[in-house]
Amino acid sequence: MRDLLRQADAQKRAVGAFNVSTIEMMCGVVHAAEELQTPVILQVAQIRLATTPLPLLGRAMYEAASRAGVPVALHLDHGTTFACIQQALDLGFTSVMFDGSALEMEENIAKTRQVVQMAGRYGAAVEAEIGSLGRTESGEEVAAAYTNPEDAIAFAHETGVDALAVAIGNAHGVYAGTPTFHFEVLDAVRAGCDTPLVLHGGTGSSEANFRRCIESGVRKINIATAIFQATARAVHGVQGEDWFAMSRAVTDAVTDVVKEHINIFGRA
Numbered sequence: 381m382r383d384l385l386r387q388a389d390a391q392k393r394a395v396g397a398f399n400v401s402t403i404e405m406m407c408g409v410v411h412a413a414e415e416l417q418t419p420v421i422l423q424v425a426q427i428r429l430a431t432t433p434l435p436l437l438g439r440a441m442y443e444a445a446s447r448a449g450v451p452v453a454l455h456l457d458h459g460t461t462f463a464c465i466q467q468a469l470d471l472g473f474t475s476v477m478f479d480g481s482a483l484e485m486e487e488n489i490a491k492t493r494q495v496v497q498m499a500g501r502y503g504a505a506v507e508a509e510i511g512s513l514g515r516t517e518s519g520e521e522v523a524a525a526y527t528n529p530e531d532a533i534a535f536a537h538e539t540g541v542d543a544l545a546v547a548i549g550n551a552h553g554v555y556a557g558t559p560t561f562h563f564e565v566l567d568a569v570r571a572g573c574d575t576p577l578v579l580h581g582g583t584g585s586s587e588a589n590f591r592r593c594i595e596s597g598v599r600k601i602n603i604a605t606a607i608f609q610a611t612a613r614a615v616h617g618v619q620g621e622d623w624f625a626m627s628r629a630v631t632d633a634v635t636d637v638v639k640e641h642i643n644i645f646g647r648a
């Protein structure tokens with residue numbers, strides 16, 4: 381992931397990070413990346429492992445990434461336990477997120493540093509989060525708190541993370557209308573550190589918001605809900621009980637969603 385973010389920075393674009401939880405979805409992501417010859421990040425959030433265990437899904441993701449005709453980074457999204465992060469590293473994930481955003485700053489720093497050490501043994505990169513998005517990856521509503529730029533800069537320097545997720549008015553899931561993002565937060569963070577920034581809650585953010593985020597240093601953009609919605613629509617759109625038609629429809633629908641986003645985020 382480190383290399384992909386560096387390349388994206390040089391090309392003033394962002395790498396799409398697409399959440400998956402089935403083989404059809406991962407095939408859709410890889411097809412899109414190959415068609416557009418643009419590297420992507422294939423990721424799964426820890427919360428999703430309740431339905432698809434990491435040893436199964438992670439191995440399939442590893443194979444999908446290894447066989448792809450473009451570089452594909454393998455990422456654990458919203459890792460909250462060291463055990464899960466360790467398992468992802470053992471499976472060959474090239475980066476992990478430690479989400480300590482609900483913790484006090486000092487504890488978030490201390491735990492993130494531990495994860496940086498763990499990942500360092502594998503040469504893997506680490507993403508962390510500071511500030512709180514209004515809605516979690518599983519849809520739970522929590523108090524939103526925009527990232528404080530001074531805290532973010534101190535956090536980046538003290539932890540040495542490779543990517544930093546910030547809260548600027550973004551939230552996971554479906555927005556009611558186009559969200560208002562606080563780009564001044566991104567600019568203020570960037571003035572004090574050169575850590576690539578990450579936008580969570582990509583679905584429905586608007587093309588203009590994506591472009592403006594990229595101008596202000598966002599180099600990784602997460603898309604999950606759009607993929608899951610396209611998947612559900614594709615399944616419902618197939619008449620009858622032909623599972624294999626559904627499977628093909630899901631892969632095609634995910635390919636379309638991913639291509640649409642890569643075309644906005646920028647092609648390599």
Ligand code: 13P
Nearest residue numbers: 553580581583602604605
């Ligand atoms: P969306 O589900 O809003 O696209 O957010 C994805 C995300 O940030 C995953 O961490």
